[in-house]
Amino acid sequence: MKIAFLTSEAVPFAKTGGLADVAGALPKALELLGCEVKLFIPKYYLIDEEEFNLHYNWEIGEIPIKISKHTRSVHVYQSLLPGSNVEVNFIDCPHYYHRDQIYTDGFDEDERFILFNRGVIETLQRMKWAPDIIHCNDWPTGLAPLYLKENYAWDKLFQSTASLFTIHNIGYQGRFSKDSIKHASIREDLFYPGSPVEYHGDFSFMKTGIMFSDIINTVSETYAKEILTPEFGAGMENSLDKRKDDLYGILNGVDYSEWNPLTDKFIPYHYSSDDLKNKIKIKQELLKKFKIEFDEKIPLIGIVSRMVSQKGFDLVEEAANDLMKLNAQWIILGSGEDRYEEMFRNLQQTYPDKVAVYIGFNNELSHLVEAGADIFLMPSLYEPCGLNQIYSLKYGTVPVVRKTGGLADTVIDRKIHNSGTGFTFTDYSAKALIDAVKKTIDAYAERESWQKIQVNGMAENFSWENSAKKYIDLYKLAAQKKQNSKA
Numbered sequence: 001m002k003i004a005f006l007t008s009e010a011v012p013f014a015k016t017g018g019l020a021d022v023a024g025a026l027p028k029a030l031e032l033l034g035c036e037v038k039l040f041i042p043k044y045y046l047i048d049e050e051e052f053n054l055h056y057n058w059e060i061g062e063i064p065i066k067i068s069k070h071t072r073s074v075h076v077y078q079s080l081l082p083g084s085n086v087e088v089n090f091i092d093c094p095h096y097y098h099r100d101q102i103y104t105d106g107f108d109e110d111e112r113f114i115l116f117n118r119g120v121i122e123t124l125q126r127m128k129w130a131p132d133i134i135h136c137n138d139w140p141t142g143l144a145p146l147y148l149k150e151n152y153a154w155d156k157l158f159q160s161t162a163s164l165f166t167i168h169n170i171g172y173q174g175r176f177s178k179d180s181i182k183h184a185s186i187r188e189d190l191f192y193p194g195s196p197v198e199y200h201g202d203f204s205f206m207k208t209g210i211m212f213s214d215i216i217n218t219v220s221e222t223y224a225k226e227i228l229t230p231e232f233g234a235g236m237e238n239s240l241d242k243r244k245d246d247l248y249g250i251l252n253g254v255d256y257s258e259w260n261p262l263t264d265k266f267i268p269y270h271y272s273s274d275d276l277k278n279k280i281k282i283k284q285e286l287l288k289k290f291k292i293e294f295d296e297k298i299p300l301i302g303i304v305s306r307m308v309s310q311k312g313f314d315l316v317e318e319a320a321n322d323l324m325k326l327n328a329q330w331i332i333l334g335s336g337e338d339r340y341e342e343m344f345r346n347l348q349q350t351y352p353d354k355v356a357v358y359i360g361f362n363n364e365l366s367h368l369v370e371a372g373a374d375i376f377l378m379p380s381l382y383e384p385c386g387l388n389q390i391y392s393l394k395y396g397t398v399p400v401v402r403k404t405g406g407l408a409d410t411v412i413d414r415k416i417h418n419s420g421t422g423f424t425f426t427d428y429s430a431k432a433l434i435d436a437v438k439k440t441i442d443a444y445a446e447r448e449s450w451q452k453i454q455v456n457g458m459a460e461n462f463s464w465e466n467s468a469k470k471y472i473d474l475y476k477l478a479a480q481k482k483q484n485s486k487a
Ligand code: ADP
Pocket: 016, 017, 018, 019, 021, 304, 305, 306, 333, 334, 335, 360, 361, 362, 363, 366, 385, 386, 387, 388, 389
Protein backbone atom coordinates (compact mmCIF):
# COMPACT_ATOMS: atom_id res chain seq x y z
CA MET A 1 0.00 0.00 0.00
CA LYS A 2 1.12 3.53 -0.72
CA ILE A 3 0.63 6.00 2.12
CA ALA A 4 1.09 9.77 2.17
CA PHE A 5 1.49 10.64 5.85
CA LEU A 6 0.78 14.31 6.64
CA THR A 7 1.90 15.82 9.92
CA SER A 8 2.77 19.19 11.42
CA GLU A 9 5.51 17.66 13.59
CA ALA A 10 7.71 14.56 13.56
CA VAL A 11 10.70 13.30 15.54
CA PRO A 12 13.56 14.02 14.98
CA PHE A 13 12.80 17.13 12.93
CA ALA A 14 10.29 19.18 14.91
CA LYS A 15 8.44 18.38 18.11
CA THR A 16 6.09 19.93 20.65
CA GLY A 17 4.40 16.77 21.91
CA GLY A 18 3.36 13.19 21.30
CA LEU A 19 2.18 13.71 17.73
CA ALA A 20 5.84 14.10 16.78
CA ASP A 21 6.71 10.78 18.44
CA VAL A 22 3.90 9.05 16.56
CA ALA A 23 4.76 10.63 13.20
CA GLY A 24 8.43 9.67 13.61
CA ALA A 25 7.64 6.06 14.43
CA LEU A 26 4.43 4.84 12.78
CA PRO A 27 5.69 5.40 9.20
CA LYS A 28 8.73 3.24 9.99
CA ALA A 29 6.54 0.46 11.40
CA LEU A 30 4.29 0.64 8.33
CA GLU A 31 7.30 0.36 6.06
CA LEU A 32 8.44 -2.77 7.91
CA LEU A 33 5.02 -4.24 7.20
CA GLY A 34 5.47 -3.65 3.47
CA CYS A 35 3.89 -0.23 2.92
CA GLU A 36 5.53 2.48 0.87
CA VAL A 37 5.29 5.62 3.00
CA LYS A 38 6.08 9.21 2.16
CA LEU A 39 6.04 11.63 5.06
CA PHE A 40 5.08 15.29 4.56
CA ILE A 41 5.91 18.08 7.00
CA PRO A 42 6.37 21.86 6.70
CA LYS A 43 9.99 22.93 6.38
CA TYR A 44 10.18 24.98 9.56
CA TYR A 45 13.07 27.32 10.03
CA LEU A 46 14.19 25.37 13.10
CA ILE A 47 14.84 22.19 11.07
CA ASP A 48 18.56 21.84 10.53
CA GLU A 49 19.18 21.14 6.82
CA GLU A 50 22.71 19.86 7.34
CA GLU A 51 22.02 17.70 10.34
CA PHE A 52 19.21 15.90 8.54
CA ASN A 53 20.79 15.96 5.11
CA LEU A 54 18.00 17.76 3.27
CA HIS A 55 18.19 17.99 -0.53
CA TYR A 56 16.31 20.33 -2.78
CA ASN A 57 14.17 18.50 -5.32
CA TRP A 58 14.92 20.16 -8.68
CA GLU A 59 12.52 17.99 -10.61
CA ILE A 60 9.59 19.31 -8.64
CA GLY A 61 10.93 22.84 -8.75
CA GLU A 62 8.73 25.76 -7.94
CA ILE A 63 5.05 25.25 -7.15
CA PRO A 64 3.01 28.45 -7.21
CA ILE A 65 0.08 28.30 -4.77
CA LYS A 66 -2.44 31.05 -4.36
CA ILE A 67 -3.50 31.72 -0.79
CA SER A 68 -5.85 34.60 -0.25
CA LYS A 69 -4.71 37.28 -2.70
CA HIS A 70 -1.08 36.26 -2.93
CA THR A 71 0.64 33.61 -4.92
CA ARG A 72 3.30 31.91 -2.81
CA SER A 73 6.29 30.02 -4.10
CA VAL A 74 6.51 26.54 -2.68
CA HIS A 75 9.48 24.20 -2.95
CA VAL A 76 10.17 20.69 -1.78
CA TYR A 77 13.19 19.38 0.10
CA GLN A 78 13.72 15.72 0.77
CA SER A 79 15.46 13.43 3.18
CA LEU A 80 14.92 10.05 4.85
CA LEU A 81 13.38 9.32 8.20
CA PRO A 82 16.44 8.15 10.21
CA GLY A 83 16.59 4.38 10.56
CA SER A 84 14.32 3.75 7.57
CA ASN A 85 13.73 4.30 3.88
CA VAL A 86 10.70 6.46 4.51
CA GLU A 87 11.02 9.50 2.23
CA VAL A 88 10.42 12.75 4.06
CA ASN A 89 9.13 15.70 2.01
CA PHE A 90 9.58 19.11 3.54
CA ILE A 91 7.14 21.65 2.14
CA ASP A 92 9.09 24.88 1.96
CA CYS A 93 7.62 28.35 2.01
CA PRO A 94 9.82 30.73 4.03
CA HIS A 95 7.08 33.35 4.19
CA TYR A 96 5.06 31.03 6.40
CA TYR A 97 7.57 28.72 8.03
CA HIS A 98 10.52 30.91 8.88
CA ARG A 99 9.21 31.63 12.35
CA ASP A 100 10.46 30.70 15.79
CA GLN A 101 7.71 28.23 16.50
CA ILE A 102 5.89 25.32 14.92
CA TYR A 103 2.50 26.76 15.86
CA THR A 104 1.96 30.48 16.21
CA ASP A 105 -0.95 32.63 17.23
CA GLY A 106 -0.30 34.90 14.27
CA PHE A 107 -3.11 36.31 12.14
CA ASP A 108 -2.14 34.04 9.25
CA GLU A 109 -1.98 30.72 11.13
CA ASP A 110 -4.78 29.43 8.89
CA GLU A 111 -2.79 30.31 5.78
CA ARG A 112 0.28 28.47 7.04
CA PHE A 113 -1.57 25.18 7.16
CA ILE A 114 -3.79 25.82 4.13
CA LEU A 115 -0.54 26.13 2.25
CA PHE A 116 0.72 22.89 3.75
CA ASN A 117 -2.37 20.88 2.78
CA ARG A 118 -2.39 22.24 -0.75
CA GLY A 119 1.37 22.01 -1.01
CA VAL A 120 1.25 18.29 -0.25
CA ILE A 121 -1.40 17.58 -2.86
CA GLU A 122 0.38 19.62 -5.51
CA THR A 123 3.62 17.87 -4.69
CA LEU A 124 1.94 14.49 -5.17
CA GLN A 125 0.73 15.70 -8.57
CA ARG A 126 4.20 16.71 -9.64
CA MET A 127 5.61 13.43 -8.39
CA LYS A 128 2.80 11.63 -10.25
CA TRP A 129 2.57 9.46 -7.16
CA ALA A 130 -0.94 8.30 -6.34
CA PRO A 131 -1.18 7.17 -2.74
CA ASP A 132 -3.83 4.65 -1.74
CA ILE A 133 -4.27 6.64 1.43
CA ILE A 134 -3.70 10.18 2.55
CA HIS A 135 -3.24 9.82 6.29
CA CYS A 136 -3.98 13.15 8.01
CA ASN A 137 -3.16 13.97 11.61
CA ASP A 138 -4.98 16.57 13.66
CA TRP A 139 -6.35 19.93 12.57
CA PRO A 140 -3.25 21.19 10.69
CA THR A 141 -3.97 18.50 8.08
CA GLY A 142 -7.76 18.61 8.25
CA LEU A 143 -8.27 20.24 4.85
CA ALA A 144 -6.63 17.58 2.68
CA PRO A 145 -9.67 15.21 2.79
CA LEU A 146 -11.87 18.06 1.56
CA TYR A 147 -9.42 19.09 -1.16
CA LEU A 148 -9.34 15.52 -2.46
CA LYS A 149 -13.11 15.45 -2.74
CA GLU A 150 -13.55 19.01 -4.00
CA ASN A 151 -10.76 21.17 -5.39
CA TYR A 152 -8.65 18.32 -6.77
CA ALA A 153 -11.47 15.88 -7.57
CA TRP A 154 -10.84 16.54 -11.27
CA ASP A 155 -7.42 14.89 -11.08
CA LYS A 156 -7.63 11.20 -12.08
CA LEU A 157 -4.38 10.63 -10.24
CA PHE A 158 -6.39 10.60 -7.02
CA GLN A 159 -9.31 8.53 -8.25
CA SER A 160 -8.45 5.68 -5.87
CA THR A 161 -6.97 7.77 -3.07
CA ALA A 162 -8.89 7.52 0.21
CA SER A 163 -8.30 9.50 3.39
CA LEU A 164 -7.88 8.64 7.06
CA PHE A 165 -8.10 11.40 9.64
CA THR A 166 -6.44 10.68 12.99
CA ILE A 167 -7.49 12.77 15.97
CA HIS A 168 -4.61 13.07 18.42
CA ASN A 169 -6.25 15.77 20.47
CA ILE A 170 -9.75 17.15 19.96
CA GLY A 171 -8.96 20.11 22.21
CA TYR A 172 -7.05 21.84 19.39
CA GLN A 173 -9.37 22.47 16.49
CA GLY A 174 -7.87 25.01 14.11
CA ARG A 175 -10.80 27.42 14.30
CA PHE A 176 -10.59 30.49 12.08
CA SER A 177 -12.89 33.23 10.91
CA LYS A 178 -15.19 32.71 7.95
CA ASP A 179 -12.78 34.65 5.71
CA SER A 180 -10.43 31.75 5.96
CA ILE A 181 -12.71 29.83 3.58
CA LYS A 182 -11.60 32.27 0.89
CA HIS A 183 -7.95 31.96 1.83
CA ALA A 184 -8.36 28.22 1.38
CA SER A 185 -10.11 28.57 -2.02
CA ILE A 186 -12.99 26.50 -0.76
CA ARG A 187 -16.37 26.89 -2.45
CA GLU A 188 -18.20 29.54 -0.46
CA ASP A 189 -21.49 27.67 -0.68
CA LEU A 190 -19.91 24.93 1.42
CA PHE A 191 -20.12 27.34 4.34
CA TYR A 192 -23.50 27.77 6.05
CA PRO A 193 -24.77 27.20 9.60
CA GLY A 194 -24.29 23.56 10.50
CA SER A 195 -22.33 22.78 7.32
CA PRO A 196 -19.48 20.25 7.38
CA VAL A 197 -16.88 23.02 7.60
CA GLU A 198 -18.72 25.47 9.87
CA TYR A 199 -18.48 25.65 13.64
CA HIS A 200 -20.25 28.43 15.55
CA GLY A 201 -19.92 30.83 12.65
CA ASP A 202 -16.25 30.01 12.09
CA PHE A 203 -14.32 27.74 9.77
CA SER A 204 -13.04 24.65 11.60
CA PHE A 205 -10.18 22.61 10.17
CA MET A 206 -10.87 19.84 12.69
CA LYS A 207 -14.52 19.55 11.75
CA THR A 208 -13.58 19.57 8.07
CA GLY A 209 -11.22 16.65 8.65
CA ILE A 210 -13.91 14.78 10.56
CA MET A 211 -16.62 15.35 7.97
CA PHE A 212 -14.65 14.83 4.75
CA SER A 213 -12.35 11.92 5.56
CA ASP A 214 -13.34 8.39 4.61
CA ILE A 215 -12.41 6.93 7.99
CA ILE A 216 -11.60 8.58 11.30
CA ASN A 217 -9.67 7.25 14.25
CA THR A 218 -8.23 8.44 17.48
CA VAL A 219 -5.31 7.24 19.55
CA SER A 220 -6.90 4.96 22.13
CA GLU A 221 -10.08 2.93 22.36
CA THR A 222 -11.31 4.71 25.45
CA TYR A 223 -10.81 8.17 23.94
CA ALA A 224 -12.69 7.05 20.81
CA LYS A 225 -15.72 6.50 23.05
CA GLU A 226 -15.13 9.55 25.24
CA ILE A 227 -15.10 12.06 22.38
CA LEU A 228 -18.67 11.13 21.51
CA THR A 229 -19.75 12.76 24.79
CA PRO A 230 -20.11 16.50 25.55
CA GLU A 231 -17.60 16.16 28.39
CA PHE A 232 -14.76 15.14 26.09
CA GLY A 233 -15.97 16.06 22.61
CA ALA A 234 -15.01 19.74 22.96
CA GLY A 235 -18.01 20.66 20.81
CA MET A 236 -17.21 18.12 18.07
CA GLU A 237 -19.38 15.37 19.59
CA ASN A 238 -22.32 16.02 17.28
CA SER A 239 -20.18 15.89 14.16
CA LEU A 240 -18.50 12.75 15.45
CA ASP A 241 -21.85 11.23 16.21
CA LYS A 242 -22.79 11.61 12.55
CA ARG A 243 -19.66 9.69 11.68
CA LYS A 244 -19.59 7.24 14.54
CA ASP A 245 -19.81 4.18 12.28
CA ASP A 246 -16.52 5.28 10.74
CA LEU A 247 -14.78 6.14 14.02
CA TYR A 248 -12.15 3.80 15.49
CA GLY A 249 -9.63 3.79 18.32
CA ILE A 250 -6.06 2.53 17.87
CA LEU A 251 -3.66 2.85 20.76
CA ASN A 252 -0.36 4.52 19.96
CA GLY A 253 2.74 2.40 20.06
CA VAL A 254 6.16 3.30 21.36
CA ASP A 255 9.42 3.51 19.47
CA TYR A 256 11.52 1.23 21.67
CA SER A 257 14.61 2.08 19.64
CA GLU A 258 14.33 5.54 21.25
CA TRP A 259 12.75 4.65 24.57
CA ASN A 260 14.45 1.64 26.12
CA PRO A 261 16.53 1.72 29.34
CA LEU A 262 18.88 -0.91 27.90
CA THR A 263 19.93 1.19 24.90
CA ASP A 264 18.82 4.80 25.59
CA LYS A 265 21.60 7.10 24.34
CA PHE A 266 20.65 9.89 26.71
CA ILE A 267 21.11 8.06 30.02
CA PRO A 268 24.47 7.46 31.72
CA TYR A 269 23.83 3.83 32.76
CA HIS A 270 21.70 1.11 31.26
CA TYR A 271 19.46 -1.42 32.94
CA SER A 272 16.72 -3.98 32.48
CA SER A 273 14.22 -5.69 34.73
CA ASP A 274 16.86 -8.33 35.58
CA ASP A 275 18.90 -5.79 37.47
CA LEU A 276 17.65 -2.39 38.52
CA LYS A 277 20.81 -1.21 40.34
CA ASN A 278 21.77 1.15 37.54
CA LYS A 279 18.37 2.81 37.74
CA ILE A 280 19.29 3.94 41.24
CA LYS A 281 22.61 5.32 39.97
CA ILE A 282 20.73 7.39 37.40
CA LYS A 283 18.43 8.66 40.14
CA GLN A 284 21.49 9.72 42.12
CA GLU A 285 22.94 11.61 39.15
CA LEU A 286 19.65 13.27 38.38
CA LEU A 287 19.24 14.45 41.96
CA LYS A 288 22.82 15.66 42.06
CA LYS A 289 22.23 17.68 38.91
CA PHE A 290 19.36 19.44 40.64
CA LYS A 291 21.11 19.68 44.04
CA ILE A 292 18.63 17.54 45.90
CA GLU A 293 19.95 15.05 48.42
CA PHE A 294 19.61 11.36 47.62
CA ASP A 295 17.89 9.15 50.17
CA GLU A 296 16.91 5.70 49.03
CA LYS A 297 13.88 5.70 51.31
CA ILE A 298 12.40 8.77 49.66
CA PRO A 299 10.75 8.24 46.27
CA LEU A 300 11.39 10.67 43.44
CA ILE A 301 8.28 11.71 41.53
CA GLY A 302 8.79 12.87 37.94
CA ILE A 303 6.63 14.96 35.63
CA VAL A 304 7.43 15.63 31.95
CA SER A 305 4.67 17.52 30.25
CA ARG A 306 3.32 20.36 28.26
CA MET A 307 2.04 22.71 30.96
CA VAL A 308 -1.56 23.10 29.89
CA SER A 309 -4.86 22.46 31.66
CA GLN A 310 -5.34 19.18 29.75
CA LYS A 311 -2.58 17.67 31.85
CA GLY A 312 -4.38 18.12 35.18
CA PHE A 313 -2.22 20.88 36.64
CA ASP A 314 -5.23 22.61 38.18
CA LEU A 315 -5.48 19.60 40.45
CA VAL A 316 -1.78 19.74 41.24
CA GLU A 317 -2.17 23.39 42.15
CA GLU A 318 -5.09 22.69 44.43
CA ALA A 319 -3.35 19.71 46.01
CA ALA A 320 0.12 21.28 46.20
CA ASN A 321 0.23 22.00 49.93
CA ASP A 322 -0.83 18.48 50.82
CA LEU A 323 1.45 16.90 48.25
CA MET A 324 4.40 18.81 49.68
CA LYS A 325 3.71 17.35 53.12
CA LEU A 326 4.30 13.85 51.77
CA ASN A 327 7.67 12.22 52.03
CA ALA A 328 8.69 12.52 48.40
CA GLN A 329 10.98 14.48 46.11
CA TRP A 330 9.88 16.02 42.80
CA ILE A 331 11.48 16.73 39.44
CA ILE A 332 9.30 18.60 36.99
CA LEU A 333 10.16 19.27 33.34
CA GLY A 334 7.84 21.21 31.11
CA SER A 335 6.75 24.43 29.52
CA GLY A 336 3.49 26.00 28.51
CA GLU A 337 1.04 28.38 30.11
CA ASP A 338 2.51 31.05 32.38
CA ARG A 339 0.25 30.27 35.31
CA TYR A 340 1.46 26.66 35.57
CA GLU A 341 5.10 27.55 35.00
CA GLU A 342 4.70 30.12 37.76
CA MET A 343 3.08 27.64 40.11
CA PHE A 344 5.92 25.16 39.72
CA ARG A 345 8.57 27.86 40.09
CA ASN A 346 6.92 28.94 43.34
CA LEU A 347 6.91 25.39 44.62
CA GLN A 348 10.60 25.10 43.90
CA GLN A 349 11.29 28.34 45.74
CA THR A 350 9.27 27.29 48.75
CA TYR A 351 10.60 23.72 48.90
CA PRO A 352 14.10 23.90 47.36
CA ASP A 353 15.28 20.74 49.10
CA LYS A 354 12.55 18.57 47.64
CA VAL A 355 11.35 20.19 44.40
CA ALA A 356 13.37 20.85 41.24
CA VAL A 357 11.79 22.48 38.22
CA TYR A 358 13.13 22.87 34.69
CA ILE A 359 11.01 25.14 32.55
CA GLY A 360 11.68 24.49 28.87
CA PHE A 361 11.79 21.75 26.29
CA ASN A 362 14.68 19.35 26.80
CA ASN A 363 14.64 15.96 25.13
CA GLU A 364 17.74 14.62 26.89
CA LEU A 365 16.40 15.58 30.29
CA SER A 366 13.05 13.97 29.51
CA HIS A 367 14.86 10.65 29.08
CA LEU A 368 16.82 11.18 32.30
CA VAL A 369 13.66 11.89 34.26
CA GLU A 370 11.93 8.85 32.79
CA ALA A 371 14.87 6.70 33.87
CA GLY A 372 15.81 8.33 37.16
CA ALA A 373 12.42 8.88 38.78
CA ASP A 374 10.71 6.20 40.88
CA ILE A 375 7.20 7.40 40.17
CA PHE A 376 5.74 9.24 37.17
CA LEU A 377 2.70 11.46 37.64
CA MET A 378 0.08 12.15 34.95
CA PRO A 379 -3.15 13.42 36.51
CA SER A 380 -4.65 14.46 33.14
CA LEU A 381 -8.06 16.04 32.80
CA TYR A 382 -8.24 14.19 29.50
CA GLU A 383 -5.62 12.19 27.63
CA PRO A 384 -6.17 10.91 24.09
CA CYS A 385 -3.35 8.40 24.48
CA GLY A 386 -0.42 9.72 26.44
CA LEU A 387 3.06 8.42 25.79
CA ASN A 388 5.01 9.27 28.92
CA GLN A 389 3.14 6.74 31.05
CA ILE A 390 4.03 4.09 28.47
CA TYR A 391 7.67 5.16 28.49
CA SER A 392 7.54 5.08 32.29
CA LEU A 393 6.35 1.47 32.28
CA LYS A 394 9.36 0.46 30.20
CA TYR A 395 11.75 2.34 32.51
CA GLY A 396 10.40 0.75 35.71
CA THR A 397 9.11 4.16 36.76
CA VAL A 398 5.72 3.42 38.26
CA PRO A 399 2.98 5.62 36.76
CA VAL A 400 0.26 7.30 38.79
CA VAL A 401 -2.42 8.38 36.36
CA ARG A 402 -5.98 9.55 36.19
CA LYS A 403 -8.12 6.87 34.65
CA THR A 404 -9.07 8.59 31.40
CA GLY A 405 -8.45 8.01 27.68
CA GLY A 406 -5.24 6.22 26.85
CA LEU A 407 -4.10 6.35 30.47
CA ALA A 408 -6.99 4.02 31.33
CA ASP A 409 -5.99 1.71 28.47
CA THR A 410 -2.33 1.36 29.38
CA VAL A 411 -1.90 1.43 33.17
CA ILE A 412 -3.28 -1.47 35.21
CA ASP A 413 -4.20 -0.38 38.72
CA ARG A 414 -2.54 -2.51 41.37
CA LYS A 415 -5.59 -2.73 43.55
CA ILE A 416 -7.73 -4.41 40.93
CA HIS A 417 -5.24 -6.93 39.62
CA ASN A 418 -2.45 -8.68 41.43
CA SER A 419 -0.46 -8.03 38.35
CA GLY A 420 -0.86 -4.24 38.39
CA THR A 421 1.57 -1.91 36.64
CA GLY A 422 0.76 1.38 38.36
CA PHE A 423 -1.80 3.39 40.29
CA THR A 424 -4.91 5.05 38.95
CA PHE A 425 -7.60 7.37 40.28
CA THR A 426 -10.92 8.31 38.75
CA ASP A 427 -12.39 11.50 40.24
CA TYR A 428 -11.00 14.72 38.87
CA SER A 429 -10.43 16.07 42.37
CA ALA A 430 -7.50 17.14 44.48
CA LYS A 431 -8.49 14.61 47.12
CA ALA A 432 -8.42 11.69 44.69
CA LEU A 433 -5.03 12.84 43.43
CA ILE A 434 -3.57 13.17 46.93
CA ASP A 435 -4.93 9.76 47.95
CA ALA A 436 -3.43 8.11 44.89
CA VAL A 437 -0.01 9.70 45.42
CA LYS A 438 -0.09 8.76 49.11
CA LYS A 439 -0.96 5.19 48.28
CA THR A 440 1.89 5.04 45.78
CA ILE A 441 4.39 6.44 48.26
CA ASP A 442 3.26 3.86 50.84
CA ALA A 443 3.67 1.10 48.28
CA TYR A 444 7.20 2.34 47.52
CA ALA A 445 8.15 1.51 51.11
CA GLU A 446 7.35 -2.17 50.56
CA ARG A 447 10.40 -2.96 48.50
CA GLU A 448 9.49 -6.39 47.24
CA SER A 449 6.00 -5.67 46.06
CA TRP A 450 7.24 -2.39 44.57
CA GLN A 451 9.76 -4.24 42.48
CA LYS A 452 7.00 -6.55 41.31
CA ILE A 453 5.02 -3.55 40.02
CA GLN A 454 8.12 -2.21 38.28
CA VAL A 455 8.88 -5.52 36.63
CA ASN A 456 5.26 -6.01 35.56
CA GLY A 457 5.36 -2.66 33.80
CA MET A 458 8.70 -3.35 32.17
CA ALA A 459 7.35 -6.60 30.75
CA GLU A 460 4.49 -4.82 28.94
CA ASN A 461 4.89 -4.41 25.21
CA PHE A 462 3.43 -1.44 23.39
CA SER A 463 5.59 -1.71 20.28
CA TRP A 464 4.29 -0.12 17.09
CA GLU A 465 4.05 -3.38 15.20
CA ASN A 466 0.65 -4.31 16.65
CA SER A 467 -0.83 -0.86 16.20
CA ALA A 468 0.62 -0.45 12.70
CA LYS A 469 -1.20 -3.61 11.65
CA LYS A 470 -4.42 -2.08 12.89
CA TYR A 471 -3.70 1.05 10.85
CA ILE A 472 -3.27 -1.10 7.77
CA ASP A 473 -6.70 -2.60 8.45
CA LEU A 474 -8.16 0.91 8.61
CA TYR A 475 -6.39 1.89 5.40
CA LYS A 476 -8.01 -1.11 3.69
CA LEU A 477 -11.38 -0.12 5.06
CA ALA A 478 -10.94 3.45 3.83
CA ALA A 479 -9.85 2.24 0.39
CA GLN A 480 -12.89 0.00 0.25
CA LYS A 481 -15.18 2.89 1.14
CA LYS A 482 -13.66 4.99 -1.58
CA GLN A 483 -14.14 2.14 -4.04
CA ASN A 484 -17.79 1.75 -3.06
CA SER A 485 -18.43 5.48 -3.38
CA LYS A 486 -17.26 5.35 -7.00
CA ALA A 487 -19.47 2.38 -7.89
P1 ADP B 1 1.07 15.38 24.47
O1 ADP B 1 1.21 14.98 23.06
O2 ADP B 1 -0.35 15.68 24.85
O3 ADP B 1 1.99 16.47 24.87
P2 ADP B 1 2.18 12.73 25.11
O4 ADP B 1 2.34 12.04 26.41
O5 ADP B 1 1.53 11.96 24.03
O6 ADP B 1 1.43 14.11 25.39
O7 ADP B 1 3.59 13.12 24.52
C1 ADP B 1 4.42 14.10 25.04
C2 ADP B 1 5.79 13.95 24.41
O8 ADP B 1 6.47 15.19 24.51
C3 ADP B 1 6.65 12.94 25.12
O9 ADP B 1 7.58 12.39 24.21
C4 ADP B 1 7.37 13.81 26.15
O10 ADP B 1 8.56 13.23 26.60
C5 ADP B 1 7.60 15.06 25.37
N1 ADP B 1 7.71 16.28 26.17
C6 ADP B 1 6.70 17.00 26.74
N2 ADP B 1 7.19 18.08 27.36
C7 ADP B 1 8.53 18.04 27.21
C8 ADP B 1 9.61 18.89 27.63
N3 ADP B 1 9.39 19.97 28.33
N4 ADP B 1 10.85 18.55 27.26
C9 ADP B 1 11.08 17.43 26.54
N5 ADP B 1 10.12 16.60 26.12
C10 ADP B 1 8.86 16.89 26.44
